Amino acid sequence: MLVLGRKYKFTKIEEDRLQKKRIKLTIIKYTNKEAEEILEEIKIILNTKKYKTIILNTKGKVDDKIIKYLTDIQFEKNINIINIEYFMETYLNKCYIPDDHQDLNYLVNIKPFSKFQYFQKRLIDYIGSITLLLISWPILLLARRKIKKQSPGTSMFKQLRIGLNNKEFKCIKFRSMKLDAEKDGAQFASENDPRVFAWGETMRKTRIDEIPQVLNVLKGDMHFIGPRPERAFWIKQFEKEIPYYNERHIIRPGITGWAQVMYPYGENEEDAKQKLMYDLYYIKYWNILFEIKVVWKTILIVIGKKGI
Structure with a gap:
């Protein structure tokens, strides 16, 4: 071409x-x-x-x-x-976002789920979450034990994240970093991050640290599949360079998502923009087959321990 x-x-x-x-x-x-x-x-x-x-x-x-x-x-x-x-x-399979913020055509057809789409999403949420809990409970017990062994302290923690319509909710995760990971303030997680202990690194690569969020899904704060929920601190930083970043909040966030299976962990604003392109594509072209595709790619990542 x-x-x-x-x-x-x-x-x-x-x-x-x-x-x-x-x-x-x-x-x-x-x-x-x-x-x-x-x-x-x-x-x-x-x-x-x-x-x-x-x-x-x-x-x-x-x-x-x-x-x-x-x-x-x-x-x-x-x-x-x-x-x-x-x-x-x-x-x-991503939406183009211009740098000059003048052409807003990329926002066409980026809209919340219809009532029927939402019904389908919630059905998938319950089926996916319950299935995940049934097959992963041995891994959850193992994860808790290994966290406490390698980094004594609480194995799970709750952190405020931004969800649907920019509303905060308490997101539940397995702890993959040391207890004092943010003693110097919030910072991006990076590849080979020294704050991450050995088992924490394994959990992050296989997405095991995200499994407790099925409780958020069942509660209604999240979907099984959707844009990853981000912290308010980082969103404020992203909005300085990406004023349309909040477009991803017109739907509920997810445990895994199209951006997560297509792009590695983000370390800066450019990574956030790249992931947003995938998130907008997911919202724009959502259907059941697309949902199944994201689930399948997530399974391949978990099995292969790949970063993307």
Whole structure:
């Protein structure tokens, strides 16, 4: 695929994912170039190699000469022309979010679940939570014992998180960090975080630390599947760079979610934005089959102990 511009810069994770799908991207830089120079570069590339798709990924206005050439060759060379928004939703399963906050088209069809969708979600919540409790109770006992052995103190803790409509609730988790993990204030969890003890690291990779949240699900604070609940402290930080971050709160958070199975633990605002793109895609395209897909990917992560 030929990509015109760098409005959106693909991450290493996305490049690897596209490579597995045998999709190779050739990027033509658009900024600080004259239209004639860009047009000539496009012609040379298209005459050298056959491309099936051209992705429009430019911030600025595309010159009329380039538009005319692209429309002329669209049928002549049987090339499909798409924008970056369509490409990301179709091939990367995430919604594009612009950096300039001017184009709000990505918010189209991002809306709360209908009554019927909510009914389906709650049915899945009860079935999933009860099933998880029945099959995981030996792991819960083991987890509690190993936590107390490696890091004496309470094995579970409650932490205020933001849920539906920005309302706080007490989220229940197994403790995976030392008791004094935040003695210097809140901070992002990172890869090989020294605050995480050995069994805590295993729990985080396999999502065992999240299992107690089935109690939140049964209570109605959370869904089995949905955006991960975040703390108010971090949300305030994210909103400084991502003013639309609260869009993810139009539905209840989940124990696991599309962002969690598609992207690793977040360490900064950029990671939060990347996860938001997946969360919005999940909300926009939710259906039963999609829900089952998230559950299946979560199971694969738990079994394989993968970070994503």
